[in-house]
Amino acid sequence: MVSPRVVRQKVQKRLDKDDDVENDAEYLEAKRLSQLHSSEISIITDDYDDVFSDFDPRSLEVRELSDDFIREVKRASRQKGDRVELKIMVPKARHDPQQEDIIRHRIRVHFKDGLHHVHSQLSRMRNKSMWYIAAGMVLMLLATYVASLGGTDFVSKFLFVFFEPAGWFIFWTGLEILFVKMAEKNDDHEFYRKLANCDISFVPY
DSSP states (O other), X not given: OOOHHHHHHHHHHXXXXXXXXXXXXXXXXXXXXXXXXXXXXXXXXXXXXXXXXXXXXXXXXXXXXXXXXXXXXXXXXXXXXXXXXXXXXEOGGGOOHHHHHHHHHHHHHHHHHHHHHHHHHHXXXXXXXXXXXXXXXXXXXXXXXXXXXXXXXXXXXXXXXXXXXXXXXXXXXXXXXXXXXXXXXXXXXXXXXXXXXXXXXXXXX
């Protein structure tokens, strides 16, 4: 008769064998492919003009990028890590390496300018929030001081009614800028940071 202990050992060995996916060839291949594409952003186009705005007639060196192109790249970048590779797919018949060098440079300049702009915005927002928080605290301290005097005249009551809500409003506005609006802007900063230093390649199809 087989003891319960032996049965448990056999069952545990089988479970361990089933869970040993680290040495499974199919699992390792799937993991390799997943890592390979985890940083890749692929955008398919009909021609190079799809990268640029239809309303900007200037040359490729200074032409604005298309909002649709930027929106799609931003959507795809949310699922990627810190390092991304941007692959732009173009028809073989329209493949032009010389133009691609110009477009590659224009895309890099756009995202580097965007990163600098967002970084400046975040700095201004941080400074503004600090000033608001400090001003709100000063007004609340003034309201507390007026209240501590115990005055019952019209001026004392007016100053307290003015300082207290104004202090709270300005203080919480500063916190909103610091923790809410800056968090929203951080998403843009993360996007431009990823794309400013990404590898850009063109793939004929």
